[in-house]
Amino acid sequence: IPENSFPANEISSLFGTSDIKREKEPQHEEALRNSYLQDCYRFFMLYYRSNELHNPFKEDLVILRIPYICNIISKDSGNIAFIASAAFQTNNFSLTAEAFNLMPSAEVLSPESLQIYGSSLLKIGQAERAIGIFRLADTLKPNSLAIMHNLATSYRTTGNREAALNIYAKMMRIAPENMKILFRYGESLFLNGQKxxxxxxxxxxxxxxxxSLSAKRAIAWCSLSSKLPEKAEQYYGKILAMTPKAEDYLNSGHTAWCNGNLPLAVKRYKKYIQKTCEGDARLFYLPASDIELLKHYNISENDIQLMKDLLVSS
Known part of the structure; x- marks a missing residue:
C-alpha cells in the first residue's frame, strides 16, 4: 500500500499498531505492507460497522489491476489461486485467466487450480493454451475423469478430433458404464467416421x-448417416412418441423421405416449421450437412427445392 494512502493515525486506531516500527530493510517493508493489507481486508470483511466506510475490496477482483496490491499478491501462488477461484465462481472467466497469468509458471499450481485455469481459458476462446494447462493437470493427477474430459473438449474445440477420441477411449477403460463418457465416446467415434x-x-x-432420448436420437441419426434408413425410422418413431424436440421432426422428416415416404416427410417437415418458423414455410432452411446427407440417398438439390415449394404452397 502506498506510504500516504492510509493515514498512520487511522491505521493505529483501527488495528492498534502504533508501536510497530518500520524496518529499513526492503524485505521487512514488504512484510509490513503485506500484513497491513491482510489486516485491512479482515477489517472490511469482519468489522460490523465497516459498511459505514468506503470498502476498497467491494471492487474485489479489480485489485489485481492496482500495481501496489498486485505486486504483493502475485508473489504468493495461494493468493492468486484464491482470487482466481473467486472470479471463476462468478463466471468472470477473463479475470480468472488474468489472475493466473500473473504466475511466473503454472507448474506450481495444484491440479484443482489448473482445472480452473484451463476451464477459464477454454471459456474465453483460448483452447490451444487450455490444452497445455489440462495436460499439466493430467500429469499431476492421472486418470482424473474431469481433467481428461476438459482436455478432450479442448482438443475437439481446436479440431483435433483424433486426439479427443484417444482421450475418450482412455476414459472408457476407466469408467466403461459412465453414461456421459459413453455418449461422448460414441459421438467422437461418429465424428471420426467410425460410424x-x-x-x-x-x-x-x-x-x-x-x-434415454439421447441414446435413441444418437442411434437414429447414426443409422440414417450409415445408410440404414429403416432402422432410423424405427427409432424416430419411438422418439416422436415420447417428448420430441423440433429438430426431431426435421430429422425424422429426412428419414421418411430417405425411405421413400414423401407424404410422411411433408407432414413432419410441416410440424418442424410450426415449431421453429412460426408456421411460415418460406423460412424453412436446411443446413449444408443435412443437404449432403440427403444427397447420399439420391435426393438432389433440385428435389430439395421442389420440397420447399411444396411446403410453401400446401
Missing part, C-alpha cells in the same frame, strides 16, 4: 438406460 463402432456404443447406452 459402425459409434452405433455399438449408442446401443450400449440404450441398454444401460432404456428411457
Amino acid at each position: 459402425a463402432e459409434a452405433l455399438k456404443i449408442f446401443y450400449k447406452l440404450e441398454f444401460l438406460e432404456p428411457s
Whole structure:
C-alpha cells in the first residue's frame, strides 16, 4: 500500500499498531505492507460497522489491476489461486485467466487450480493454451475423469478430433458404464467416421438406460448417416412418441423421405416449421450437412427445392 494512502493515525486506531516500527530493510517493508493489507481486508470483511466506510475490496477482483496490491499478491501462488477461484465462481472467466497469468509458471499450481485455469481459458476462446494447462493437470493427477474430459473438449474445440477420441477411449477403460463418457465416446467415434463402432456404443447406452432420448436420437441419426434408413425410422418413431424436440421432426422428416415416404416427410417437415418458423414455410432452411446427407440417398438439390415449394404452397 502506498506510504500516504492510509493515514498512520487511522491505521493505529483501527488495528492498534502504533508501536510497530518500520524496518529499513526492503524485505521487512514488504512484510509490513503485506500484513497491513491482510489486516485491512479482515477489517472490511469482519468489522460490523465497516459498511459505514468506503470498502476498497467491494471492487474485489479489480485489485489485481492496482500495481501496489498486485505486486504483493502475485508473489504468493495461494493468493492468486484464491482470487482466481473467486472470479471463476462468478463466471468472470477473463479475470480468472488474468489472475493466473500473473504466475511466473503454472507448474506450481495444484491440479484443482489448473482445472480452473484451463476451464477459464477454454471459456474465453483460448483452447490451444487450455490444452497445455489440462495436460499439466493430467500429469499431476492421472486418470482424473474431469481433467481428461476438459482436455478432450479442448482438443475437439481446436479440431483435433483424433486426439479427443484417444482421450475418450482412455476414459472408457476407466469408467466403461459412465453414461456421459459413453455418449461422448460414441459421438467422437461418429465424428471420426467410425460410424459402425459409434452405433455399438449408442446401443450400449440404450441398454444401460432404456428411457434415454439421447441414446435413441444418437442411434437414429447414426443409422440414417450409415445408410440404414429403416432402422432410423424405427427409432424416430419411438422418439416422436415420447417428448420430441423440433429438430426431431426435421430429422425424422429426412428419414421418411430417405425411405421413400414423401407424404410422411411433408407432414413432419410441416410440424418442424410450426415449431421453429412460426408456421411460415418460406423460412424453412436446411443446413449444408443435412443437404449432403440427403444427397447420399439420391435426393438432389433440385428435389430439395421442389420440397420447399411444396411446403410453401400446401
